[in-house]
Amino acid sequence: MVALLGLGLTTAPLASAAPPAPSIAQGNNWSIRPVAAGYELTLRLGAPAPMRASLPLLAVDGEPIGVAKQSNDLRSLTLVTTDPAVLKAKDVKLVWSGDLGQDGKKIESRAAAKGGPNDAYWLKPKLGALLKDDPAKAGKFKVETSEYNLGDEAVFLPGLGQKSEVVGKVYTPVGATGKRPFVLFLHGRHSYCYGDATTPQDKPWPCAKGEKPVPSYRGYDGAAQALASNGYQVVSISSNAVNAYDGGAYDAGAQARAELILDHLKLWKQWSTTGGGPFGAKYVGKVDLQNVGLMGHSRGGEGVARAAVVNADRGGEFGIRAVLPLAPVDFARMTVPGVAMSVILPTCDGDVSDLQGQKFYDDTRYSVTGDAATRSTVTVLGANHNFFNTEWTPGQSEAPSNDDWGGEPKASPCGEKYAGRLKAKEQQAVGTAYLSGFFRLHLGNEKQFLPLFDGSDARAASAGRAVVRVVSQAPLASRRDVNRFDSALPKGALTGKASAVVCSGAKLTSARAATPTCLSTDGSGDSPHWDAAWFAAHTPTMAATRLSWRDKTGVLKLNLPAAQRDVRKYAALSFRAAPDPVGAPKVDLSVRVVDGRGKAVSVPVSKVSDALTRLPGAKENGLPKNLLRTVRIPLSSLKGVDLRDVRSVELRTDKVAKGTVYLSDLSFSSPGVGISAPATKLVKVSASDVKVKEGDKGTQIVDFFVRLNRASTRPVKVYAETTGDLGATVGSVARVVNFKPGQVKQKISLPVKSNTRDSYDLKFQLVLSVPQDALLDRSFGQGEVIDDDPTPTLTVGNLTTVEKNGEAGFPLKLSAASDKYVGLRGKLTDGTAVLKQDFVSQYDEWDPGARDIEGAVEPGQLKGELVVKIVDDKVKEPAETFSAVLDQGDGGEIKLPVTVTGTITDND
Template identity: 70%
Template sequence: MRAVAGGYQLALHLNSPAPLRASLPLLEVDGKPLGVARQSPDRKTLTLVTTDPAVASARDVRLVWSGDLGKQNAGRGRGTAEGPTDADWLKARRGPLLPSDPGALGKYKVDAAEYDLGDEAVYLPGLAHRSELRGKVYSPRGAVGPRPVVVFLHGRHEVCYGEPTNPSDSEKPWPCPPGMKPVPSYRGYDAPATALASNGYQVVSISANAVNGWDSEAYDAGAQARAELVLDHLALWRRWSTIGGGPFGARFVGKLNLQNVGLMGHSRGGEGVARAAVLNADRGGQYGIRAVLPLAPTDFARATVPGVAMSVLLPYCDGDVADLQGQKFYDDTRYSVGGDTAPRSTVTVMGANHNFFNTEWTPGQSVAPSGDDWFGDEKASPCGAKYPGRLTAKEQQAVGTAYIAGFFRLQLGHETQFLPQFDGSDSRAASAGKAVVRVVSQAPLGSRQDLNHFDQALPAGAVSGKVSATVCAGVTSTAVRAALPTCMTTDDWADAPHWGMAWFAPMAPTTAVTKLKWSGTNGVVRVAVPAGQRDVRRFAALTFRAAPDPVGAPKTDLSVRVVDGHGRAAAVPVSAVSDALVRMPGSSDSGLPKNLLRTVRIPVASLKGVDLRDVRAVELRTDRVASGSAYVSDLGFSSPGLGYSAPAVLLPKLSASSVTVKEGDAGTRLVDFWVRLSRPSIRPVSVYVETNGELGESVGRVARRLVFKPGQVRQKVTVPITAGTRDSYDLAFNLVLSAPRDGLLDRSFGRGLVIDDDPTPTLTLGALKTVERTGVAAFPVKLSAPSDKYVSFSGVLKDGTAVIRRDYAGVNDDGTGPADRTIDGYVEPGKTTGELQVKILDDKVQEPTETFTAVIDLVDGALMTVPKPLTAVVTDND
């Protein structure tokens, strides 16, 4: 531990490299996670800066993962008890079968080929390293004309496997050292790639091992680098499909339509393809990226993906990204841009884990070591490997194929027979087998009519009877202090995907919903239908999102009542059409059950006796159960539709500047960042902005919403920097932009650097004079001025007339094995004297004065003036 500019720099050294996971590495002190740790290239050292004074007296420091919070001593290490509704999900309702199976092979034979331009073929600015350009292409044999293109990007997994010829070579993560082979993660999606290619699509699955190897150093965990890599591959294919060349000659000339592109990204690759779609729009939409499917994705910085069709696939038994943070892609994007005509959905797959969508991450199928990311008792509900509701690897891969292929065939090929797969009606693909899947859908603008988002207080008179309607956001265990009440109390926000914080944007408010709570059967929440929107005959269904309160009954119910202008009404129990108000499976000690809003879908045709030309109100009534509590969101009428999807090139782009400043010696400096729009907008543009990273106490915390008025193109964000006179470390931090409205994120991380400008103090060590009976003696240690650094130094002990282990010993020598001749010392932050100790052994034998020496050869945190060697004189006392 080291003090830094009013805070503390904490370092944890591991005996072996930390695993490569999608989750972020955190340092936990005495059971409390303090923040995201920076990993060294060899993944053996993790550091972070914190202002928490508890680290000064820390007893236990360990590595934990952002996806595991709350499960360190629970479901990760033992079985989980069955929850109160688990049996319901083993016999859950299933929708009708699709008339066409998206996972089935089509009429084309598939040709597969690979290309490899080298391990360091391209430089990625977002990574500050070079990357491989390697991929596998799947082509429909005999297909005529340019075909839609789908690019697959795998996630964060081990980079190399095997034993290095020289162990020291393994400290550099990429390229693989001699004796090791690259893990071929890009080959792990053969089934969905083949399903698409056999139906006429060109599919390219690309390798991202360099990004995985180096992204621990990236300010955004590699999202920008992954996006750049996707666009670099598309640039290759633009050339190969127009003028030819490269490894394929003229084979693909005229075969790829790069104005009709879809992207699938798994794990951190999901965040990468989301960023690629936005980056492509920032650069003018040079490629027609029209559809994005993040699969079990990370979303560390609360980005939005407007303009393009999006479906987020969430595996319920994800043991890596266990908080299902990809849910926020949907939540944050759905109303982020006025006039957005793209459809979006979330697809929750019960019984699926994080890894098994990729065969190269699946035991028994992969060439490199792999494993099940969900741990615990194999028979435990709902995610144990042998529990009836858990999918086998092949079953999970079949589900992945059905939804990946169905999504891109729908959005790129306009194969509308797959609309019911993504409209919330839970229509099933035959190839998905027994899988229970729940879809939430936002129909494109033009195919829907929003009545109430339920993210603001209802008007006076809308609530009557024994029911309350409270707008809430967030959970009590996060650092967010929003103006709204929190929706849940939990120690593990893995069970609250809508409301857990994002680690790079922890202060940005999360999804606001309305929480209903009732104590009688007469409660009514009435939503009026405005004039001009009362004819709903053109819509297929009345829909909203709902979930039960986790502290209430495991099952609850509401009635939905639709009222026309003559007072006639039709009422439908939620339980008759949806299991949205049935608690999801699992016990409360393993990040389960998830509290996910799910679809309530009432076909308009079922509203018998109501004049659908003149619907005046939709009511939520508590007449089904006497007491209960539930969350509701996004009420409206809608029909399935393709909408229009394209790069959002017309939106203004938001960028944050970077600032480097010297710390100074006195007072507080105000440092100005600038957040800029690429052009003036005719409507307000907003974005959340906050400081994050190695703040210490010298960098003031800033967190607020910026609103750009029409015509305004820049705003100043002032960050206070507290000066100091002690030598300290430079502090790097970020100004993070997140959750924009009516704009795109361009440079969403502004880089801040506070340079320490104080002189380094000098360390002086003196000779030791002591007597034999002293026991533990100390060499004089003095620092010329107090420092904010933890000053440490070390060296070796050498015999003179005194002999080690007979006359003296190192303080850490336990007397076993060879003599430990190391000697270590330190000066604590803020002090000018320190410790350099040695043990003096009393042998009870009369003897002359003896000497030994200490040679100090390594000093960290100070300059050193010391005689060489340091002499220790020991006077006999017998």
């Protein structure tokens, strides 16, 4: 319906809880009013909104308009849009970014769904071999736990503009000698206080008297104990202050979470070198801050990703070598090059339902030339968002908690009583196995755990019955890419009745020709690779090849150049694949490898992988998830093929007569740990801040600059787009920014319409995303258009009306037209005329006996009125008077309080 303006609103807040004047669209708990940037929607809730990782949206008549700014008490939400059609609204509701269908409509409930065509398979799927060593098994060290608390407002976070607590739980391996690898856990967005406040307060943090902080940081004991008992120093930190304030942050708190992590690491640097603080000399010489791993859950996942990048931007003070986002958000499409990364994706996530963390993997895998790190995704079937943290799990938590999936208990495949759904302790066991295994692999070089993350689907016994599917990008040193499937196939590669097209889930305006959309579904967040991000909505998502065929004659043949035909040093041929969600429920291909003598071996995909078997669930509630999964063919199985002289790899349609599949990332590879370290040698790309006066005539130009910190020897690319309160005043942009070698600055110009009317200052952002061969430094440039026109004077007059008129207004008048909604509010008081008997408030139908009076001069107008309803009592009586005491206003110059008189003349 409309253009999204989103967070960072600068319009004046409503000073009254009453609905606005009847001439503006309004309902029992919502209002829409004109403002300089367009139209401001405000929704007031009867109870605080739940704390979720997903972004809050406002939907008008069922259609989501955009990201809303939450008040500190979580009881009101506001956004600005440019479309006047919203003034015809009949209904405004809060919906969440994770609960939306492809058509933009809200899914009202997760009703019991019929099983998908492959649900039975996923209840008893093929499983990989068990590892001999279990990463969750307790090690030889006893674990000592302690906590530190430096205060609720111990550190200022610039990315939040607020002070945060510094609180952590420490897990120490008793008796371990030397410097120990250091692992830090960060929880996500959850309620930050619980209990009944006995003393109201204006700010949400620290907790009010009578409340307690929610101890979310204590919820990862299983993984922390497993790591510490095997010799790792673990700290889990609290971020309740960030949760309290991130509803108004320009980036939903990602930068603030990164700053909080680095603040804790700086403290540990002090405590492990010179000592001091709560631990004295206990940890001096005991912590290796050049061997650091970060785990972030939910919005904490974006936080740890950002922390790794900020640390590299600042010269790599800390050796952050491994990052694990757990059920994360990725609102702004950052990349995390240089460090080992594994993203855990729970298929029954009821909060971050679109599994947007998949894009961390997709966007990073080829983002930097020569990147030597390894990365993976770990998809856990039957797991929800909350239960990885015991403090977010009913029956285990200290504060109130819930199952984020909800819906019918027996609904397939995510209902709490469905056979494929993991119980809370089962899910926590999976989390412990993969968190412990990941950090032991990459910080401790315990290579026995590599099969958990290399795509071979090995299992840990402690993960129990959980069905897990892993996609891995092997490190560059042990990988030879054959075809990424992100650009047109070589000429002549296709024969038979088959076709192929490169597709992407998003179109980038004004930068390149639009590519076909990969999917068109009516699901909710069912396409993690291709759903748009909220703060980088126009940045292209991952490109893939969609292969379709109509009979069994189709062949996609990729010839290997002479220099790449010897593949003996590699362990497997692999690629990512997924079935088309609207095609036949069962589809298959053959992979044929041919050598120079013409000797060939053909392997059906279904023999080695279930990547072409749809994931569980019917086409409802964001299910089944359309995720590319691993097809891995061990080269040892290609008996008779000369691996010194492989000439071609073919994908053949000889197994099924008709079908469509998605393909990506075909390569020869061997498992490897890779080389992981902060990417300090990369150039850094930043967006400037811009502040400009609006002006009186014509069009002003706002120039953002996108800069590199130094010249690069390679081309650098980054995507840039505007978001925020653009309205009709500021032009928008979405484009790719290319730097040739040697270039360090590019200009992005936006037009600003000038006028002579008083307006609000407008704040907006230029967002940078998905850089190529660069790190994101300042990824949000802040723009502001300063209004330079005088505020007009507002006057209000007395009212004289005849009783039979029924409705009347105290006249409002402005000295000059304004772009603002110039409002005035107050209370009605009795005189000889009495409330209810002779007059009533305009809000009486919502609040019987109300005395509120409110009115406005709308943008562009000179006159308005304060409306009051007159009671026609049919009784002959003398003229009567009442008063309006006006003490609140915004948008115009007026000395308050002011009292005006209303006179009612009888007509009986």
